Every structure is written in structure tokens, then in C-alpha cells.
Amino acid sequence: MIESYYETDRALGEYLLFHFGTAEEILPYEFGPADALNYPVRCVTECLDASKLSRVARALDLGCSVGRSSFELARVCRHVTGIDSSSRFIDCAERLRRHGLVEFDYVEEGSLYKRGRAVIPSDIETERIVFKTGDAMDLPVDMRGFDVVLMANLIDRLSDPRRCLARMPSLVKTGGQLIISSPYTWLAEYTSPEHWLGGYSRDGAKVRTSEVLEKLLEPDFECVLIKDLPFLIREHARKFQWSVAEASVWRRR
Numbered sequence: 001m002i003e004s005y006y007e008t009d010r011a012l013g014e015y016l017l018f019h020f021g022t023a024e025e026i027l028p029y030e031f032g033p034a035d036a037l038n039y040p041v042r043c044v045t046e047c048l049d050a051s052k053l054s055r056v057a058r059a060l061d062l063g064c065s066v067g068r069s070s071f072e073l074a075r076v077c078r079h080v081t082g083i084d085s086s087s088r089f090i091d092c093a094e095r096l097r098r099h100g101l102v103e104f105d106y107v108e109e110g111s112l113y114k115r116g117r118a119v120i121p122s123d124i125e126t127e128r129i130v131f132k133t134g135d136a137m138d139l140p141v142d143m144r145g146f147d148v149v150l151m152a153n154l155i156d157r158l159s160d161p162r163r164c165l166a167r168m169p170s171l172v173k174t175g176g177q178l179i180i181s182s183p184y185t186w187l188a189e190y191t192s193p194e195h196w197l198g199g200y201s202r203d204g205a206k207v208r209t210s211e212v213l214e215k216l217l218e219p220d221f222e223c224v225l226i227k228d229l230p231f232l233i234r235e236h237a238r239k240f241q242w243s244v245a246e247a248s249v250w251r252r253r
């Protein structure tokens with residue numbers, strides 16, 4: 001069986017740096033796109049309307065990876081569940097939750113590495129969070145009624161994104177907020193083309209992911225915000241992926 005990229009040492013270092021690295025570690029060039037840093041935090045702070053949440057709000061972070069958005073959600077939600085299919089990522093997120101700190105290696109050049117430290121801000125109440133392995137396309141039927149569901153950079157990594165989206169009306173409670181952020185990077189290695197939500201032509205017309213998302217969600221959700229969220233993933237000291245996710249926020253009718 002081929003090992004998923006998200007179970008590898010390389011992905012673990014890359015995502016710990018993406019989620020918890022300092023600006024100096026990730027982007028030590030003053031001419032770089034500094035406004036693309038801190039994406040996992042900005043998915044929460046720039047998209048979630050915290051004023052609509054009760055004191056006992058429940059949040060679900062689907063495809064949480066090593067957990068930075070889950071920790072951020074715990075600032076405003078009493079209960080946070082972070083789910084990811086990678087046991088490597090979930091084990092690491094759980095170690096961070098328990099100990100507040102994890103040391104890791106990230107690529108500098110070729111097989112040279114640097115040592116990094118992921119540290120959870122001390123004002124976050126980590127006992128509010130539960131991390132679990134799971135499949136976003138096959139969630140337990142009794143999982144429902146969340147005030148917030150976040151899917152950051154997940155939909156274009158699922159084999160069947162429609163299956164995951166079909167679960168949203170039962171997952172999000174009335175008035176709750178669904179945040180979907182993605183650069184819509186459709187790749188056959190993750191999603192076979194017949195399951196892509198957009199990024200192809202049909203009968204001579206271009207099919208765009210944002211329009212299909214609206215069609216699928218419209219019956220149960222009202223779109224309340226759409227914005228561009230740039231993000232930067234550092235591959236090594238001199239190579240970066242600069243992307244612009246489209247974040248859309250949906251209120252459950």
C-alpha cells in the first residue's frame with residue numbers, strides 16, 4: 001500500500017512549520033508575501049463571526065492536520081473536535097494539546113534539516129479540544145449540531161467531496177457557521193476527475209468550484225462572506241508554495 005503523503009516525516013515537518021512556525025523561520029526574506037503567513041489562524045479570525053457564538057459553542061475542524069485552527073477555535077468555542085485521517089498528524093496534535101510543545105525537524109536544503117519548536121499559546125484552554133482520527137466523508141451518524149464547522153484546504157484533497165458536503169446540513173445546527181477555505185487545487189492523485197467540483201469544461205462551458213459549491217449548499221445555507229485568503233507553505237529554505245484560497249462562510253438556514 002502506498003503511504004499517504006500526510007503520514008510522512010516530510011509532511012509532518014512542513015505542516016508543523018506551516019501551523020506554528022515563526023515569520024523568521026518560514027519567510028526570512030523581507031520581500032516575501034508576509035500577509036500569507038498564519039493561514040490556519042486567519043481561517044478562524046478572518047472568517048468566523050465570534051459575536052454569534054454562545055458561551056457553550058461547539059466547533060468541528062475537519063482535516064485539522066496538526067491542529068492550529070482547532071487551538072484557535074478553542075479561544076471562542078467551549079468544545080472543539082479536530083478530525084483528520086492522518087494518525088501521524090492527530091498523534092502530534094494530541095501531543096501538542098497535552099504538553100503544549102513539540103520539537104520537530106524541517107527541511108533546509110536537500111537532506112539538511114533545522115530544528116523547530118511548535119508551542120501552544122499559554123492562554124488557550126487546551127482541555128476544550130479533542131483530536132481524533134476519522135474520515136470527513138464517513139463521519140459517525142451521531143455527530144451533528146455544531147455551531148461551527150471549518151474545512152480548511154480539505155475539499156480538494158477528498159476522493160469524493162460531494163459526499164462530505166452532503167453531510168453538512170446535519171452537521172451544522174440552525175444559525176451555525178460553515179467555513180470552507182480552499183485554493184481549489186484539483187489533482188487526480190487525490191480526487192478522480194469525475195468527482196472534481198470544478199476546474200473543467202462541460203458542453204463548452206467552464207465549470208467553477210465556487211459556483212458548484214453554491215449550488216450544492218444553497219438549499220440549506222446562505223452565503224454570508226467570500227474572501228481571498230493567501231497562504232504560504234515553505235518546502236525548503238528557497239522554495240515556497242504561495243496560494244490564494246477562496247474562503248466562503250455559510251450560515252445554516
Ligand SMILES: C[S@@+](CC[C@H](N)C(=O)[O-])C[C@H]1O[C@@H](n2cnc3c(N)ncnc32)[C@H](O)[C@@H]1O
Pocket residue numbers: 006018040062063064065066083084085086089134135136137151152153154157158159
Ligand atoms: C492540505 S491539508 C490541510 C490541513 C489544514 N486544514 C490546513 O489548512 O493546514 C489536508 C488535510 O486533510 C486531511 N485529510 C485528507 N483526506 C481526509 C479525509 N477523508 N478525512 C479527514 N481528513 C482528511 C489530510 O491528512 C491533511 O491533514
